[in-house]
Amino acid sequence: MRTLDFPIPDPAAQQASEQLAQRIAQRIREAGGWIGFDAFMQAALYEPGLGYYSGGAVKFGAAGDFVTAPEISPLFGACLASQCAQWFEQVPARIFEFGAGSGALAADLLGELARLGHAGVEYRIVELSGELRDRQRRTLHERSPALASRVQWLDRWPDEIEGVVLANELLDAMPARAFRLRSGQVFERGVGLDEAEVQTSAPAPGDGHASRGAASAALSSGPRFAWRERLADASFEATVRARLAGPITAAGEAWPDDYESELAEQAQAWVVEAGRRLRRGAMLLIDYGFPARELYHPQRRMGTLMCHYRHLAHGDPFVLPGLQDLTVHVDFSSIAQAGADAGLDLLGFTSQAALLFGLGLIERLQQIPLEPAADHLRRTQGVKRLISEAEMGELFKAIAFGRGISGDAIGFLRSDRSAGL
Numbered sequence: 001m002r003t004l005d006f007p008i009p010d011p012a013a014q015q016a017s018e019q020l021a022q023r024i025a026q027r028i029r030e031a032g033g034w035i036g037f038d039a040f041m042q043a044a045l046y047e048p049g050l051g052y053y054s055g056g057a058v059k060f061g062a063a064g065d066f067v068t069a070p071e072i073s074p075l076f077g078a079c080l081a082s083q084c085a086q087w088f089e090q091v092p093a094r095i096f097e098f099g100a101g102s103g104a105l106a107a108d109l110l111g112e113l114a115r116l117g118h119a120g121v122e123y124r125i126v127e128l129s130g131e132l133r134d135r136q137r138r139t140l141h142e143r144s145p146a147l148a149s150r151v152q153w154l155d156r157w158p159d160e161i162e163g164v165v166l167a168n169e170l171l172d173a174m175p176a177r178a179f180r181l182r183s184g185q186v187f188e189r190g191v192g193l194d195e196a197e198v199q200t201s202a203p204a205p206g207d208g209h210a211s212r213g214a215a216s217a218a219l220s221s222g223p224r225f226a227w228r229e230r231l232a233d234a235s236f237e238a239t240v241r242a243r244l245a246g247p248i249t250a251a252g253e254a255w256p257d258d259y260e261s262e263l264a265e266q267a268q269a270w271v272v273e274a275g276r277r278l279r280r281g282a283m284l285l286i287d288y289g290f291p292a293r294e295l296y297h298p299q300r301r302m303g304t305l306m307c308h309y310r311h312l313a314h315g316d317p318f319v320l321p322g323l324q325d326l327t328v329h330v331d332f333s334s335i336a337q338a339g340a341d342a343g344l345d346l347l348g349f350t351s352q353a354a355l356l357f358g359l360g361l362i363e364r365l366q367q368i369p370l371e372p373a374a375d376h377l378r379r380t381q382g383v384k385r386l387i388s389e390a391e392m393g394e395l396f397k398a399i400a401f402g403r404g405i406s407g408d409a410i411g412f413l414r415s416d417r418s419a420g421l
């Protein structure tokens with residue numbers, strides 16, 4: 001049995017994780033032994049008080065499980081401020097940030113917008129997690145005490161949005177369904193209970209993830225979960241086949257066999273919902289992912305589900321439910337389609353590096369003081385992570401939509417890959 005080398009959580013965290021595992025296990029039993037992966041992911045991330053985002057996990061930064069662009073460099077938010085400032089020439093100076101994490105992006109944006117002459121901007125945050133709301137408040141009071149009063153937290157979606165909608169790494173955190181193609185058939189991959197003993201933990205028939213099951217078994221004394229597949233219902237099968245048909249034809253390959261991936265319908269639905277409420281304004285979404293042609297390329301056989309626990313990236317979603325982050329890459333073609341379904345104009349699609357260059361990253365970088373040298377090095381290295389092709393620069397993409405916005409968005413002037421969606 002191969003076990004992942006996981007740092008062991010403290011007893012309180014472990015107890016919370018076991019409580020969540022019991023709750024999910026109960027749901028699986030009540031549902032007759034199987035729940036969809038989207039239901040598992042929903043509970044693991046958002047179960048009130050116990051899910052990864054709704055519970056007490058540190059999440060972001062060095063002491064957490066992963067870092068996001070606003071945590072890496074304040075120049076990320078400063079660059080986005082330039083894009084917002086351009087849009088504010090046509091729409092009310094109001095930002096709606098969805099999933100604001102630690103609040104770092106809000107603090108950086110407010111600071112830079114004030115510098116650019118938009119000190120009066122209204123900032124609204126829609127955040128599912130109560131724990132993160134508190135953290136956002138603290139960050140804003142510490143980093144931008146003079147501007148913190150501009151921020152309001154909304155308990156529900158605004159009925160109408162006029163202004164700019166922003167979300168960084170929101171869509172990848174939305175629950176997705178998982179599937180496998182095998183022998184010409186489409187199976188939905190869901191979650192069942194692994195009733196075997198810890199030492200004899202075995203994968204489900206046809207499941208290639210023995211090491212993943214073993215890893216989760218080794219860490220938990222509570223219920224253990226395992227992948228279980230069943231034939232997809234007609235509607236899910238049709239959606240999967242339709243989503244994959246284009247990429248497979250484009251690659252000139254046969255329909256793949258033993259191929260797994262995910263379908264993030266909730267991310268699409270979110271864009272439709274946000275788009276319908278956007279009366280006048282723009283929406284900028286940044287996340288990691290690809291156009292469908294690349295995401296569902298026949299050679300990407302293992303899907304994109306990723307789990308993060310204390311900066312260890314791995315593929316076992318069943319380890320320590322509620323204590324690790326689960327994500328799937330974003331299918332930007334389906335996101336573009338969702339925007340079109342909501343009647344929005346596509347304003348651009350490009351890599352994070354190209355977006356930041358277009359929004360004045362180099363000019364801002366040149367303003368970082370050379371002394372103290374250690375600070376200069378740290379700050380420039382953070383920027384390098386944002387733009388390096390080997391790190392976030394190419395994997396992360398930005399997509400923008402608008403309603404009632406004329407002219408080109410400056411972030412997409414240098415490079416616009418919309419034609420590849």
Ligand SMILES: C[S@@+](CC[C@H](N)C(=O)[O-])C[C@H]1O[C@@H](n2cnc3c(N)ncnc32)[C@H](O)[C@@H]1O
Nearest residue numbers: 053068098099100101126127128129168169173
């Ligand atoms: C991966 S984190 C990214 C946080 C932050 N944007 C950053 O870049 O550091 C995902 C965030 O989205 C929030 N979230 C997930 N689904 C949401 C939804 N439907 N509405 C609002 N926030 C949501 C989570 O609570 C969390 O704050």
